[in-house]
Amino acid sequence: MGLTYIEGIVTGPAGTSRTVNFLVDSGAKYSLLPLADWQAIGLTPRRRMTFILADGTAIARDVSECYLQIAQGEGHTPVILGEPGDEALLARLLLA
Template identity: 40%
Template sequence: MGITYATLKVKESRKSPLEKKVDFMIDSGAVYSLAPGEILDALGIEPYKTVEFALADGTKISRRVGDAYFEYNNEDGSAPVIYGEKGDTVLLGATTLEALGLVLNPFSRTLHPMQMFLAGINSEC
């Protein structure tokens, strides 16, 4: 299994004129995405909470979390983003992939539109 990367535009909101291209390592096992904090600060994205994360070795770290707007190949959406610090790996996580309506094909290591389902629709509405 190889490592997959994608370059996405990151913005504060859909209408924001400021944007930065960020190279992400795709980790569909990660919940949130992580981007360099200095980029998020430069875009005017503000954290709204601090979350404690456990690393693979059991070490616990705290990181700030905010919301960012992501764009990739004409797919876009908002998702939580972790403010990365020096030494952190830039990651594209599951919540961002879902917000963009994308899924990682693990065999071809490419991103594709996900099949969207809507359950519980009552035709009598």
């Protein structure tokens, strides 16, 4: 079974948009934007949360909100603000 990617458009608070190619992660509760993408649309951290990865590792990351459009729908959503090396992930809630 292969990996599934989906294209989405993310928009920040000032209306700046960017197209992002997301890896669909059926186990993720939050979507993740890579560093370059969230900085480009002007997001800023709103809170810090701890997340448990599939291998049991705990990581702390900043979280913000953006407007996200995909073929299945659109709306405001919380997003993890990625750090260098992080890949764009699309959470399962956005596909429901």
